[in-house]
Amino acid sequence: SQELEQSPQSLIVQEGKNLTINCTSSKTLYGLYWYKQKYGEGLIFLMMLQKGGEEKSHEKITAKLDEKKQQSSLHITASQPSHAGIYLCGAGFYSSASKIIFGSGTRLSIRP
Amino acid sequence: NAGVTQTPKFQVLKTGQSMTLQCAQDMNHNSMYWYRQDPGMGLRLIYYSASEGTTDKGEVPNGYNVSRLNKREFSLRLESAAPSQTSVYFCASSPIAGAAPYEQYFGPGTRLTVT
Numbered sequence: 044s045q046e047l048e049q050s051p052q053s054l055i056v057q058e059g060k061n062l063t064i065n066c067t068s069s070k071t072l073y074g075l076y077w078y079k080q081k082y083g084e085g086l087i088f089l090m091m092l093q094k095g096g097e098e099k100s101h102e103k104i105t106a107k108l109d110e111k112k113q114q115s116s117l118h119i120t121a122s123q124p125s126h127a128g129i130y131l132c133g134a135g136f137y138s139s140a141s142k143i144i145f146g147s148g149t150r151l152s153i154r155p
Numbered sequence: 156n157a158g159v160t161q162t163p164k165f166q167v168l169k170t171g172q173s174m175t176l177q178c179a180q181d182m183n184h185n186s187m188y189w190y191r192q193d194p195g196m197g198l199r200l201i202y203y204s205a206s207e208g209t210t211d212k213g214e215v216p217n218g219y220n221v222s223r224l225n226k227r228e229f230s231l232r233l234e235s236a237a238p239s240q241t242s243v244y245f246c247a248s249s250p251i252a253g254a255a256p257y258e259q260y261f262g263p264g265t266r267l268t269v270t
Contacts, residue, residue, distance in 0.1 A: 052195070076258055085245060086198075086261040131197060133259075142213065143259055145190075147197040 046070065047134050049146030056122050057154050064117045064149045066132030074135040075115045076143060077106050081128045089117075089130075127153045157181055159262035161246050167268045168236045176231040176265050178246030186249045187229035188259060189213075189221060191242040198245065204229055236269045243267070 048067045056062045066075065077089040090099045092108035092115060099106050103120045119126055129150050133143040162177045180187065185206045190198040190213075200213030204223040218240060220232045229248075233240060243266050247259040 049197070078261075085263045086247075088258045088260065091258050133198075142188075142200060142203060144200070144214075145198040147195060 046136070046144050047132065047146040049132050049149055051149060052147065053150040053152075055152045055154055058123065059121055062119050062122060062151070064130050064132075064151075066115045066117075066134075066146055068113050068134055070113070070136055072108070072112045072115075072134045072136065074143075075106075075108050075112075076133040076135075077115075077117050078131045078133060079128050080131060080148075086131065122153050124153050124155065127151055159246055159248055159260050161244075161262040161265050163265060164263065165266050167270065168233075169270055170237060172236050173232070173234050174236065175233075176244055176246075176267075177228070178230065178262060179228045180246075180248040180260070181227065182248060182250070182260065183226070184248035184250050184260070185226070186251070187223065188247040188249075189219075189229070189231045190245045190247065191215065191240075192245060192264075193242050201231065201244075236267075238269045241267060241269045 050065050075092045078086040079089055080086045090106045095110040095112045097108045105118045108115045129148045131145050131148045133145045135143055159180045188203040189201040192198050199215050201215055201219050202213055202221040204210045207226045210221050222230045243264050245264050246262040249257045249259045
Protein backbone atom coordinates (compact mmCIF):
# COMPACT_ATOMS: atom_id res chain seq x y z
CA SER A 44 0.00 0.00 0.00
CA GLN A 45 1.24 3.51 -0.78
CA GLU A 46 -0.08 4.66 2.59
CA LEU A 47 2.43 2.47 4.39
CA GLU A 48 6.04 1.99 3.32
CA GLN A 49 7.99 -0.94 4.73
CA SER A 50 11.75 -1.40 4.41
CA PRO A 51 13.83 -3.24 3.55
CA GLN A 52 11.99 -5.55 1.17
CA SER A 53 14.35 -8.39 2.01
CA LEU A 54 17.10 -9.00 4.52
CA ILE A 55 19.70 -11.73 4.95
CA VAL A 56 21.33 -11.73 8.37
CA GLN A 57 24.00 -13.89 9.97
CA GLU A 58 22.64 -15.91 12.87
CA GLY A 59 23.26 -14.08 16.12
CA LYS A 60 23.24 -10.60 14.58
CA ASN A 61 20.71 -7.87 15.29
CA LEU A 62 18.39 -6.40 12.68
CA THR A 63 15.78 -3.68 12.25
CA ILE A 64 12.73 -3.42 9.99
CA ASN A 65 11.01 -0.08 9.46
CA CYS A 66 7.46 0.96 8.70
CA THR A 67 6.56 4.54 7.76
CA SER A 68 3.30 6.35 7.10
CA SER A 69 2.61 9.85 5.80
CA LYS A 70 -0.44 10.04 8.06
CA THR A 71 -0.89 9.70 11.81
CA LEU A 72 -1.64 6.12 12.76
CA TYR A 73 -4.51 4.99 14.93
CA GLY A 74 -2.82 1.69 15.66
CA LEU A 75 0.27 -0.08 14.36
CA TYR A 76 0.44 -3.86 14.10
CA TRP A 77 3.29 -6.25 13.48
CA TYR A 78 2.66 -9.71 12.09
CA LYS A 79 4.93 -12.58 11.11
CA GLN A 80 4.21 -15.04 8.33
CA LYS A 81 6.04 -18.27 7.78
CA TYR A 82 6.38 -19.24 4.15
CA GLY A 83 3.10 -20.65 2.84
CA GLU A 84 1.22 -20.11 6.09
CA GLY A 85 -1.11 -17.60 7.70
CA LEU A 86 -0.20 -14.51 9.71
CA ILE A 87 0.75 -14.63 13.36
CA PHE A 88 0.10 -11.53 15.45
CA LEU A 89 3.22 -10.21 17.20
CA MET A 90 2.43 -6.84 18.74
CA MET A 91 0.18 -3.81 18.56
CA LEU A 92 1.25 -0.25 19.38
CA GLN A 93 -1.16 2.57 19.91
CA LYS A 94 0.45 5.39 21.89
CA GLY A 95 3.16 7.75 20.69
CA GLY A 96 6.52 6.65 22.09
CA GLU A 97 5.20 3.23 23.01
CA GLU A 98 7.58 0.28 23.06
CA LYS A 99 6.76 -3.40 23.49
CA SER A 100 8.93 -6.48 23.69
CA HIS A 101 8.32 -10.18 23.35
CA GLU A 102 11.27 -12.49 23.81
CA LYS A 103 13.96 -11.05 21.51
CA ILE A 104 11.65 -8.85 19.42
CA THR A 105 11.06 -5.19 20.28
CA ALA A 106 8.69 -2.84 18.48
CA LYS A 107 8.56 0.93 18.87
CA LEU A 108 6.18 3.63 17.69
CA ASP A 109 7.54 7.17 17.37
CA GLU A 110 6.06 10.15 19.20
CA LYS A 111 4.34 11.46 16.07
CA LYS A 112 2.75 8.02 15.50
CA GLN A 113 3.94 7.87 11.90
CA GLN A 114 6.87 5.50 12.09
CA SER A 115 7.51 2.15 13.71
CA SER A 116 10.50 -0.13 13.92
CA LEU A 117 10.82 -3.82 14.71
CA HIS A 118 14.14 -4.86 16.18
CA ILE A 119 15.32 -8.44 16.60
CA THR A 120 18.24 -9.08 18.92
CA ALA A 121 20.58 -12.05 18.45
CA SER A 122 18.65 -13.48 15.51
CA GLN A 123 17.91 -17.20 15.31
CA PRO A 124 16.75 -19.48 12.46
CA SER A 125 13.25 -19.44 14.00
CA HIS A 126 13.03 -15.72 13.22
CA ALA A 127 13.08 -16.36 9.48
CA GLY A 128 9.89 -15.47 7.62
CA ILE A 129 7.99 -12.49 6.29
CA TYR A 130 7.30 -9.59 8.63
CA LEU A 131 4.38 -7.33 7.84
CA CYS A 132 3.42 -4.07 9.42
CA GLY A 133 -0.20 -3.01 9.35
CA ALA A 134 -1.80 0.29 10.31
CA GLY A 135 -5.19 1.53 11.28
CA PHE A 136 -6.01 5.13 10.40
CA TYR A 137 -8.46 7.47 12.12
CA SER A 138 -10.47 7.83 8.92
CA SER A 139 -11.19 4.10 8.77
CA ALA A 140 -10.44 2.63 12.15
CA SER A 141 -11.99 -0.76 11.47
CA LYS A 142 -9.58 -1.51 8.61
CA ILE A 143 -5.91 -2.40 8.64
CA ILE A 144 -3.74 -1.40 5.68
CA PHE A 145 -0.63 -3.54 5.30
CA GLY A 146 2.86 -2.79 4.08
CA SER A 147 4.45 -4.93 1.38
CA GLY A 148 6.40 -7.04 3.86
CA THR A 149 10.04 -7.80 4.65
CA ARG A 150 11.40 -11.23 3.83
CA LEU A 151 13.94 -12.20 6.48
CA SER A 152 16.44 -15.01 6.00
CA ILE A 153 18.88 -16.12 8.68
CA ARG A 154 22.24 -17.45 7.54
CA PRO A 155 23.79 -20.08 9.83
CA ASN B 156 -11.50 -23.45 19.63
CA ALA B 157 -10.41 -23.51 15.96
CA GLY B 158 -10.05 -19.73 15.52
CA VAL B 159 -10.49 -18.74 11.87
CA THR B 160 -11.01 -21.56 9.37
CA GLN B 161 -11.01 -21.35 5.59
CA THR B 162 -12.06 -23.77 2.89
CA PRO B 163 -10.78 -24.91 0.51
CA LYS B 164 -7.00 -24.76 1.08
CA PHE B 165 -6.20 -25.08 -2.62
CA GLN B 166 -8.26 -24.53 -5.75
CA VAL B 167 -7.60 -24.47 -9.47
CA LEU B 168 -10.17 -22.78 -11.70
CA LYS B 169 -10.46 -22.17 -15.41
CA THR B 170 -11.09 -18.65 -16.66
CA GLY B 171 -14.78 -17.83 -16.40
CA GLN B 172 -15.61 -20.37 -13.72
CA SER B 173 -17.17 -19.28 -10.45
CA MET B 174 -16.50 -20.32 -6.90
CA THR B 175 -17.06 -19.34 -3.29
CA LEU B 176 -14.38 -19.23 -0.62
CA GLN B 177 -15.72 -19.99 2.83
CA CYS B 178 -14.57 -18.49 6.11
CA ALA B 179 -15.80 -19.09 9.65
CA GLN B 180 -14.66 -17.91 13.07
CA ASP B 181 -15.61 -19.26 16.48
CA MET B 182 -14.35 -16.35 18.60
CA ASN B 183 -17.62 -14.36 18.57
CA HIS B 184 -15.86 -11.53 16.70
CA ASN B 185 -17.88 -8.70 15.21
CA SER B 186 -15.68 -7.83 12.24
CA MET B 187 -14.47 -10.03 9.40
CA TYR B 188 -12.18 -9.34 6.44
CA TRP B 189 -11.04 -10.79 3.13
CA TYR B 190 -7.52 -10.07 1.82
CA ARG B 191 -5.48 -11.21 -1.12
CA GLN B 192 -1.72 -11.57 -1.00
CA ASP B 193 0.44 -11.29 -4.09
CA PRO B 194 4.26 -11.36 -4.31
CA GLY B 195 5.75 -7.96 -3.43
CA MET B 196 2.30 -6.47 -2.76
CA GLY B 197 1.71 -7.38 0.85
CA LEU B 198 -1.91 -7.90 1.85
CA ARG B 199 -4.65 -5.95 0.11
CA LEU B 200 -8.13 -5.66 1.54
CA ILE B 201 -10.88 -6.88 -0.78
CA TYR B 202 -14.01 -6.50 1.37
CA TYR B 203 -14.79 -6.30 5.02
CA SER B 204 -17.77 -6.59 7.32
CA ALA B 205 -17.57 -4.35 10.37
CA SER B 206 -20.55 -6.10 11.95
CA GLU B 207 -23.19 -8.67 11.09
CA GLY B 208 -25.43 -7.34 8.34
CA THR B 209 -22.93 -4.85 6.88
CA THR B 210 -20.28 -5.15 4.18
CA ASP B 211 -17.95 -2.55 2.66
CA LYS B 212 -15.46 -2.40 -0.17
CA GLY B 213 -11.75 -2.42 0.52
CA GLU B 214 -8.85 -1.53 -1.78
CA VAL B 215 -9.45 -4.12 -4.53
CA PRO B 216 -13.14 -5.16 -4.64
CA ASN B 217 -13.60 -5.50 -8.42
CA GLY B 218 -14.48 -9.02 -9.53
CA TYR B 219 -15.57 -10.14 -6.07
CA ASN B 220 -18.73 -10.28 -3.99
CA VAL B 221 -19.17 -11.11 -0.32
CA SER B 222 -21.88 -12.34 2.00
CA ARG B 223 -21.92 -12.05 5.78
CA LEU B 224 -24.14 -15.05 6.33
CA ASN B 225 -24.25 -14.68 10.10
CA LYS B 226 -21.88 -13.54 12.83
CA ARG B 227 -19.62 -16.56 12.31
CA GLU B 228 -19.41 -16.81 8.53
CA PHE B 229 -18.15 -14.50 5.77
CA SER B 230 -17.88 -15.83 2.23
CA LEU B 231 -16.08 -14.46 -0.82
CA ARG B 232 -17.41 -15.19 -4.30
CA LEU B 233 -15.68 -14.98 -7.65
CA GLU B 234 -18.45 -14.85 -10.27
CA SER B 235 -16.21 -15.18 -13.34
CA ALA B 236 -12.63 -15.99 -12.44
CA ALA B 237 -9.77 -14.31 -14.29
CA PRO B 238 -6.03 -15.13 -14.29
CA SER B 239 -5.43 -11.82 -12.45
CA GLN B 240 -7.28 -13.33 -9.50
CA THR B 241 -4.60 -15.97 -9.00
CA SER B 242 -3.48 -15.26 -5.47
CA VAL B 243 -3.50 -16.43 -1.87
CA TYR B 244 -6.68 -15.37 -0.08
CA PHE B 245 -6.81 -14.78 3.65
CA CYS B 246 -9.81 -14.31 5.87
CA ALA B 247 -9.45 -12.50 9.20
CA SER B 248 -11.62 -11.46 12.13
CA SER B 249 -11.35 -8.97 14.98
CA PRO B 250 -13.39 -8.43 18.14
CA ILE B 251 -14.63 -4.86 17.80
CA ALA B 252 -14.67 -2.35 14.98
CA GLY B 253 -13.98 1.35 15.34
CA ALA B 254 -14.00 1.87 19.10
CA ALA B 255 -10.33 1.00 19.57
CA PRO B 256 -7.64 -0.67 17.52
CA TYR B 257 -7.76 -4.45 17.85
CA GLU B 258 -5.57 -7.02 16.23
CA GLN B 259 -6.94 -9.24 13.51
CA TYR B 260 -6.75 -13.02 13.65
CA PHE B 261 -6.01 -14.73 10.36
CA GLY B 262 -7.02 -18.01 8.79
CA PRO B 263 -4.49 -20.31 7.08
CA GLY B 264 -5.28 -19.06 3.57
CA THR B 265 -6.64 -20.41 0.29
CA ARG B 266 -4.24 -20.73 -2.62
CA LEU B 267 -6.19 -20.07 -5.83
CA THR B 268 -4.87 -20.55 -9.35
CA VAL B 269 -6.86 -19.42 -12.37
CA THR B 270 -5.70 -20.83 -15.72
